[in-house]
Amino acid sequence: MARQSFNVVLHLRVRPCIHTARLERHHERARGAPSGLRTQPARRIACVTSTLLPADHGCAHVLLRTNRAPPVQSAKFNNSRRCPHTRSLSQGGVDDAERGLFWLCQVGMAPAEALGVLSVLAHSPPAGRDALFQSIHDNTPRSSASSESGRSPGAGGQWRASNPTSPVKAQDEGSPCCSPTTPVTSPPRSASRPASGPNSPTNPREGFVPCYETAAADKLDKHAGKFARQNVERVPGLYEALFASAQATSAADMAGGRGAMSQCVTDIEKDISRTANFENRMALRGVLYSLSAFLPGGIGYVQGQNLVARFLLIVMREDQEDTFWAWVGMMHQFDLLGLYTPGMPRLRLRFFQLNRLVLWHLPRLHAHFATCDVAADLYATPWFITLLADGSMLPEQQTRVIWDRIFMQCGAPAEQWSCIYGVLLELLRRAEPMLLGLARFDDLIQMLTHLPIKDLLFPGEGAVALLERAASAFEASVPLPCQLLMIEDEWHDVERAEQDLAALALRKRARFFSRVASG
């Protein structure tokens, strides 16, 4: 297999989406770490690492077992622990993960690549981890690591073969992991990435443990409960206080008659009465009122939250306090606030990301959507607002599996969202032939909003398999979270450009009027 730089692959991935004028800049960025990782290196990396390595996974121990991991010295590196995401994780696991990452960077790996390795490690069984780790450790190029990894869905593609200049570039950016004094030892090495496999869904999944499908759905209660109790810093008594105050306000509102009710109370009451398949209205009311009181002013209640609350309450066996705190935890993890604030700025980002991912990975579908005027906000709004809990996309059992993954890995927004995007992309990929066959706008939207999920899954297949397939199909060169971060950066650029244009138009108009006024 031709040796190919990780960075070049990254560049090729970015290329289709940008205009010629911006190509240069992206090329420049692509030469280092993924741009998303470079804006705030310490913070981002700490977030993503803590994400990629669940505390109980133990892969960090694999990294440490060689006793080569140096003690954590860099002050910058220590600072990274101030990140709220890492802080909420159990201390031991994060330490190990950070050390693992630190060690990988010290042997000359660029942060982005180290993250890639860790992501592979985090999702592979112990045997695979050992094999992969050994290969990195020995600095020996391997071509068929996939067979040893025990997880591979197919023959492993070359994940990375370093270009000697790239790790040095990453250092220049003030990477927390490579202090300038650290000698970089023998950069060229390669590791096979077991996750990259063929795209065909007919490919049998070897080495996959199917029993996880049901186990994940069954254990969701346990994992979610553990998440709500251990990974969220609860403020004792806050829930009761919020609940009491919310009750008082809503009671006062209701006493004043319907006309006096605040918009928030009206909306919640309306939506509680139309939340289907859930009997415990009191619990729903408690959680929704408390949350609207907890959120910063101006946010209040957003339609669709009732479905998230319903799903979480079922998962938490109707324990309101656990539900509330789990939701608060998810709020941080998924960066949900921006989804809820007026104007929904982050929702537009989600559409942008979905659009880009479809462009990168399913270009024919993207072109078809463009010709038929199909935009993401027409079909994807409920998926994002409810994090797939609305039941329109996936049956409840499958959503449970995805949420289980989310609670288990408990990570940074990009990593958490990558689960959702992975599933969406995989389903779109499978539905692609059907969608390409539909030429009319309304048929397309109907199909997208009511995906024939039963036809898209293979017999006995569940969401875990979907996620696995998504990983093999869409993460061939760059992990999905990194792709999301890259797109997010681009989105910020686009937004800034739009703001500049608007400002320019305003200035022009002002000039025009001043000319008119002066005659």
Place this chain on the structure above:
Amino acid sequence: MARHESPFDMQIKLLMIGDSGVGKTCLLLRYASDHFSQTFITTIGIDFKIKNIELDTKRVKLQIWDTAGQERFRTITTSYFRGAQGILLVYDVTDKKSFQSIRNWVAQIQQHADVHVNKILIGNKCDIDNEREVSTEEGAQLAAEYGIQFFETSAKNDINVEKGFITVAREVKNRLMADGGSQGARTQGNVALSAPAKGGKKSSCC
């Protein structure tokens, strides 16, 4: 008539707006699939249904858009105002607030929709007479003020539902026919982004 391969002569895009919970989705469900569900669902974002009808010897395909009523979703929903040819303003006769915000919705239409869009006022849930907060006269008065038609409907008891949709569809059809027969055959994309939309914007800022 002209094109035999096409199952319809004209496509009309209708949009339903109004506060959350006034029964937009129920009205649409009643009209498009003639049933009423006791388990209501919240519309998140935007949704639409298709209904093929025969209108004065023309085969018309109605594309009816159903929007989320909550203000938060307005960034998404208002982008679909443009291109709508007919708009149904829906309020709940048992909820004074939803009636009062009709003025607000009309302002939204002026800001975001085409200038010539046909409108109709619908007071839903007229079957619940004992909880009524908005009288028929008030509704009719408001409609007269805007110079638009007015119906009181009940999605539950199937009162006036079809009439409301047909009326606005007919108004749109007549307008399009008067504008020139060719306009009716246009696709919705053309109508959406052509000159009238720009005109609407201009009139709002000057």
